[in-house]
Amino acid sequence: MKDPLFKDTDLVLSVSGVDKSFDGFKAINDLSFYLGEGELRTVIGPNGAGKSTFMDLITARSRPDCGEIVFHKSDGHDIDLTKVRDHHISRLGIARKFQNPTVYSSHSVYDNLLLSLEQSRGVIQSLFYKESQFDRDKIHEVLKTIRLEDKKNILAGSLSHGQKQWLEIGMLLAQSPKIMLVDEPAAGMSDEETDRTGELLLSLEGKHSIIVIEHDMEFVRQIARRITVLHQGSVLKEGAFDSVKNDPEVIEVYLGRQGRKH
Numbered sequence: 001m002k003d004p005l006f007k008d009t010d011l012v013l014s015v016s017g018v019d020k021s022f023d024g025f026k027a028i029n030d031l032s033f034y035l036g037e038g039e040l041r042t043v044i045g046p047n048g049a050g051k052s053t054f055m056d057l058i059t060a061r062s063r064p065d066c067g068e069i070v071f072h073k074s075d076g077h078d079i080d081l082t083k084v085r086d087h088h089i090s091r092l093g094i095a096r097k098f099q100n101p102t103v104y105s106s107h108s109v110y111d112n113l114l115l116s117l118e119q120s121r122g123v124i125q126s127l128f129y130k131e132s133q134f135d136r137d138k139i140h141e142v143l144k145t146i147r148l149e150d151k152k153n154i155l156a157g158s159l160s161h162g163q164k165q166w167l168e169i170g171m172l173l174a175q176s177p178k179i180m181l182v183d184e185p186a187a188g189m190s191d192e193e194t195d196r197t198g199e200l201l202l203s204l205e206g207k208h209s210i211i212v213i214e215h216d217m218e219f220v221r222q223i224a225r226r227i228t229v230l231h232q233g234s235v236l237k238e239g240a241f242d243s244v245k246n247d248p249e250v251i252e253v254y255l256g257r258q259g260r261k262h
């Protein structure tokens with residue numbers, strides 16, 4: 001399926017006309033959102049805009065009241081994500097990184113990646129699975145991407161906060177996801193770590209389709225391609241960094257408040 005706005009791009013995800021209410025409050029309101037194959041998209045918006053709920057809906061943690069959420073597989077098949085069980089989502093090739101890193105502290109960096117690779121094959125298989133040359137190559141490729149090659153034998157628990165975040169991104173990469181959802185990866189990072197995280201995400205562009213939720217506007221500027229501004233559960237504005245940053249409505253609902261919040 002093609003992108004209705006950018007006709008030459010193949011779509012990997014189509015969300016259209018989605019509502020989601022909690023006790024009568026519309027957290028998501030007639031939301032439509034299209035993600036291109038290999039695209040790196042940043043989603044911004046004020047607290048309560050519906051960003052996390054949006055990710056919950058894509059990963060089937062929560063069901064929409066109405067509307068469509070469709071994953072367009074590269075083999076031409078469309079998967080209705082509103083019908084999928086949440087524990088099947090990662091097997092379909094959709095991986096989500098929550099805000100706080102959840103690595104296995106008492107395992108090495110290498111073993112964290114191996115465990116993640118095995119998990120993607122299913123529990124039963126992993127009990128009998130012997131690490132193959134393919135696995136070792138994959139893990140080394142990921143270690144290189146996340147720039148933790150020299151840390152592969154140390155315990156994940158002794159990594160810095162930023163390194164743990166990269167390892168967790170690596171754990172998603174080990175599963176070769178089509179779509180990656182990344183929630184505030186730069187939160188709590190030093191400037192240098194933030195910068196490296198931006199470089200990491202940019203290096204994944206074209207290989208995976210990625211949605212990044214982020215608050216730090218300097219970081220958003222660094223990774224900016226197409227940006228979606230969510231507000232009251234709908235898309236307020238979509239476009240390049242400068243057009244979004246200078247938009248009066250965006251300034252009113254979001255950027256104007258940044259100074260007060262941080």
Ligand code: ADP
Nearest residue numbers: 022023027045046047048049050051052053054
């Ligand atoms: P964001 O991530 O953009 O800050 P959320 O998606 O977490 O926003 O929340 C959007 C709105 O929906 C908020 O007003 C929040 O209080 C409400 N909300 C989210 N999840 C629930 C829930 N499980 N029950 C009730 N209200 C919820």
Ligand code: MG
Nearest residue numbers: 048051052053
């Ligand atoms: Mg949130």
